[in-house]
Amino acid sequence: MRDTVLGLRWLLPILLLVLSSCRGGDSQTVHKSTQFLMGTIVEVAVVAPPQTAKASIHAVFEELKRVEDLTSFHKPSELSRINDSAGRGSIRANPEVFNLIKQALKFAELTGGAFEPTLGPLSKLWNFSGESEARVPEPHEVREALAKTGFQRIRVDVASQTLTLPESGMSLDLGGIAKGYALDRARAVLQDAGVSGALVNAGGDILAMGEKGPGKPWRIGIQDPRIPRGIVAVASVKDKFIVTSGDYERFIEKDGTRYHHILDPTTGYSARGLQSVTVIAPSGVAADALSTAVFVLGAEKGLKLIESTPDVEALIIDSMGRQFRSSGAATMIEIQG
Ligand code: ADP
Numbered sequence: 562m563r564d565t566v567l568g569l570r571w572l573l574p575i576l577l578l579v580l581s582s583c584r585g586g587d588s589q590t591v592h593k594s595t596q597f598l599m600g601t602i603v604e605v606a607v608v609a610p611p612q613t614a615k616a617s618i619h620a621v622f623e624e625l626k627r628v629e630d631l632t633s634f635h636k637p638s639e640l641s642r643i644n645d646s647a648g649r650g651s652i653r654a655n656p657e658v659f660n661l662i663k664q665a666l667k668f669a670e671l672t673g674g675a676f677e678p679t680l681g682p683l684s685k686l687w688n689f690s691g692e693s694e695a696r697v698p699e700p701h702e703v704r705e706a707l708a709k710t711g712f713q714r715i716r717v718d719v720a721s722q723t724l725t726l727p728e729s730g731m732s733l734d735l736g737g738i739a740k741g742y743a744l745d746r747a748r749a750v751l752q753d754a755g756v757s758g759a760l761v762n763a764g765g766d767i768l769a770m771g772e773k774g775p776g777k778p779w780r781i782g783i784q785d786p787r788i789p790r791g792i793v794a795v796a797s798v799k800d801k802f803i804v805t806s807g808d809y810e811r812f813i814e815k816d817g818t819r820y821h822h823i824l825d826p827t828t829g830y831s832a833r834g835l836q837s838v839t840v841i842a843p844s845g846v847a848a849d850a851l852s853t854a855v856f857v858l859g860a861e862k863g864l865k866l867i868e869s870t871p872d873v874e875a876l877i878i879d880s881m882g883r884q885f886r887s888s889g890a891a892t893m894i895e896i897q898g
């Protein structure tokens with residue numbers, strides 16, 4: 562899809578900045594490798610001796626592939642098996658996917674439904690992350706798809722690890738949280754391998770593990786949503802997940818209107834009012850789900866949500882290009898002049 566490719570090209574400045582942050586006079590060497598996974602370019606950089614670095618980078622890519630095979634919406638996966646059961650009674654889910662769905666439903670509740678993991682019918686209609694072209698659907702199609710959404714309708718039985726999607730055509734799309742989960746798993750794999758410093762960048766969803774060097778935080782460029790290769794801010798972080806949701810990542814334009822992949826669950830159309838939201842959090846799932854949710858909520862309600870969530874900070878850029886930082890973000894995120 563042409564616009565997706567365009568979106569990916571925009572990610573390059575961030576990748577380059579990350580790469581340059583890995584050089585310098587550190588005594589430990591940084592090893593890097595890149596693969597196309599989860600629909601995006603994934604770059605892994607590890608600070609470790611060569612053998613450990615090579616093995617741990619391989620293990621991270623294997624783990625990301627494994628998570629993708631469990632959670633993919635468009636390709637056959639454990640998630641698509643669950644979605645196929647809609648309207649046909651309850652289904653016993655793989656425990657890991659079951660837990661991820663439970664977490665997604667928790668974020669749906671926390672965000673008053675701004676994060677909505679049951680948007681599958683709309684994702685199919687808009688097709689922003691499918692292999693064929695995205696398109697602007699007819700209003701009646703949007704209405705019909707919307708009628709098959711709603712996180713409160715998903716039944717979860719913890720004792721039997723079963724899920725029920727009560728209506729045929731309902732489906733879960735974990736696209737707003739799966740990459741964050743994959744980054745959580747990447748951190749676990751790196752920890753098991755004895756690595757203490759690493760940077761994993763999955764198309765702008767980033768794990769900054771440990772430090773770049775003793776006493777040196779990782780420095781992450783936050784992309785200008787409207788200027789390719791432009792950086793609006795730099796975050797200095799240690800042991801954090803830093804995830805950006807933007808309207809420039811996957812979009813199409815029709816009659817002068819930009820339609821992008823973050824949907825307002827109340828309308829079924831792209832969420833309006835913001836250009837990008839960057840969230841810094843101690844877990845990947847929180848950073849990912851909250852960046853999507855804040856994008857839907859808008860600057861005012863989004864900032865309130867961030868302020869009420871401990872250990873989470875954000876930088877929000879609205880449709881006028883105005884920037885809003887949460888109160889704790891000032892020490893972490895430096896705005897570029
Ligand atoms: P990206 O995947 O580009 O990093 P996000 O984390 O913001 O961006 O997730 C967007 C994806 O999440 C969409 O492609 C879709 O699969 C799904 N999605 C879209 N709107 C919502 C929403 N309101 N709540 C939860 N998931 C959403």
Ligand code: MG
Nearest residue numbers: 737849850853
């Ligand atoms: Mg997200």
